[in-house]
Amino acid sequence: MTYPRNQLVPPGSPGTYHCVSRCVRRAFLCGEDHYSGQSFEHRRQWIEDRLQQLAEVFALSLWAYAVMSNHLHVVVQVLPEVAARWTDEAVAQRWIRLFPKAEQDMALRVQALMANPERLAVLRARLSDLSWFMRCLSEPIARRANAEDQCKGRFWEGRFKCQALLDESAVLAAMAYVDLNPVRAALCDALEDSAHTSARQRLKQHRAEPVAGEVIAPIAGVAGQCVVGISASDYLQLLDWTGRQVHPNKRGTLTGPPPRALQRMGHDAAQWPRQVLAVGSEFHRAVGAAECLIAKAAAMGQRWLHGIGAARRLLHANR
Numbered sequence: 001m002t003y004p005r006n007q008l009v010p011p012g013s014p015g016t017y018h019c020v021s022r023c024v025r026r027a028f029l030c031g032e033d034h035y036s037g038q039s040f041e042h043r044r045q046w047i048e049d050r051l052q053q054l055a056e057v058f059a060l061s062l063w064a065y066a067v068m069s070n071h072l073h074v075v076v077q078v079l080p081e082v083a084a085r086w087t088d089e090a091v092a093q094r095w096i097r098l099f100p101k102a103e104q105d106m107a108l109r110v111q112a113l114m115a116n117p118e119r120l121a122v123l124r125a126r127l128s129d130l131s132w133f134m135r136c137l138s139e140p141i142a143r144r145a146n147a148e149d150q151c152k153g154r155f156w157e158g159r160f161k162c163q164a165l166l167d168e169s170a171v172l173a174a175m176a177y178v179d180l181n182p183v184r185a186a187l188c189d190a191l192e193d194s195a196h197t198s199a200r201q202r203l204k205q206h207r208a209e210p211v212a213g214e215v216i217a218p219i220a221g222v223a224g225q226c227v228v229g230i231s232a233s234d235y236l237q238l239l240d241w242t243g244r245q246v247h248p249n250k251r252g253t254l255t256g257p258p259p260r261a262l263q264r265m266g267h268d269a270a271q272w273p274r275q276v277l278a279v280g281s282e283f284h285r286a287v288g289a290a291e292c293l294i295a296k297a298a299a300m301g302q303r304w305l306h307g308i309g310a311a312r313r314l315l316h317a318n319r
Contacts, residue, residue, distance in 0.1 A: 007301070008162060011125070012125065014078060017078070018073065018174040019073070019075075020160060030043045030047075052220055054137055059086075063228075064198045066196070066198070066199075068185070073177075075178055076221075077227055078130050130162070138156045163283060163284070163286060164285065166295075167289055170288040173276050178197075183243040199239055202232060216228055234259065234260050235261065237259045242272065242273055285305060286307065289311055
C-alpha cells in the first residue's frame with residue numbers, strides 16, 4: 001500500500017531524509033551489463049554532476065550519496081527556512097538556472113517572474129521541496145539515458161523510496177549505510193576505492209585540507225546546518241571501522257577500542273554494524289529511536305510505524 005508523500009514529508013517543514021531511486025525493471029543505470037556486455041560506467045558521473053548542480057540551486061544540504069549500478073542513494077536535509085530568506089530575485093535566478101531556455105533572455109525572465117508574486121511563492125516552495133529535488137535529479141538523467149539508448153519510456157520506477165531520519169543516530173547510521181553501499185556489495189575493499197560515493201569525496205577533501213575538531217559539513221549545498229555532531233575525521237574513522245565489520249569477506253575480529261564517535265554517542269561497538277544495516281532491512285518509512293517513531297506515527301495520524309520493535313531491540317542491546 002502506498003501513502004501520500006506529504007504524510008511523511010510535510011510541505012514547508014524541515015527534515016532529513018534517505019531517498020532511493022531504482023531503475024525500472026532493475027535495468028542498468030551504470031556499471032557493466034553482464035548480459036549484453038555493454039558498459040554504462042560513464043553515467044555515474046552524470047549523477048554526481050547533477051547532484052552538485054542541484055545542491056547549488058535548492059535550499060538543502062547533501063550529506064551522503066552512492067551511485068550504484070541500477071539505483072542511487074542520497075541523504076538530504078531540506079531547509080525551507082533558508083529559501084524563505086532568499087530575495088525574490090535570488091529565487092527567480094535559481095529557478096531559471098534550473099530550467100534554462102536558450103531562446104529567452106535571462107534578465108527578462110527574471111523580471112517577468114519578479115512581477116508575479118504568486119508564481120514566485122510557488123517556486124520558492126519548490127526550491128525547498130524534496131519531491132521536486134528528486135524529480136529534477138531523475139528526469140534529466142532519464143532523458144539523457146533514453147537518448148543514448150535510442151529508446152523511449154520509463155527509466156526510473158514511478159516513486160522513489162523515502163525514509164525520514166528522526167534523530168542524530170538515525171542520520172549517522174543512514175549516512176554510513178549509503179557510503180558503505182559499494183563495500184557491502186563487495187565491489188571494493190576500501191573507502192578509497194568506493195568510486196562515485198560521498199565517502200570517497202569526503203576522504204579526498206579531508207586529505208587535501210585536514211581540519212581537526214570541526215563539526216562535519218555537508219558534502220554539498222547549504223553549510224552550517226549541523227545534523228551530526230562529530231568531526232569529519234571521526235566520521236571517516238567510524239566509516240572505515242564499520243566497513244570492516246559489514247564487508248561480507250572481512251577477516252579477523254574486532255580488536256582495540258571502538259571509534260571515538262561511538263564512544264561519544266554511547267553506542268555498543270558490537271551492535272553498531274547491525275544498526276547501520278537495519279536502515280535498509282528493519283526500518284521502512286522512518287528511522288530513529290522508538291519514541292521518535294511513535295511521535296512520527298502520531299503526527300502522520302497512524303498508531304504504528306514499521307521499525308519500532310527494531311528500535312527497541314537496538315536500544316536494549318546498546319545498554
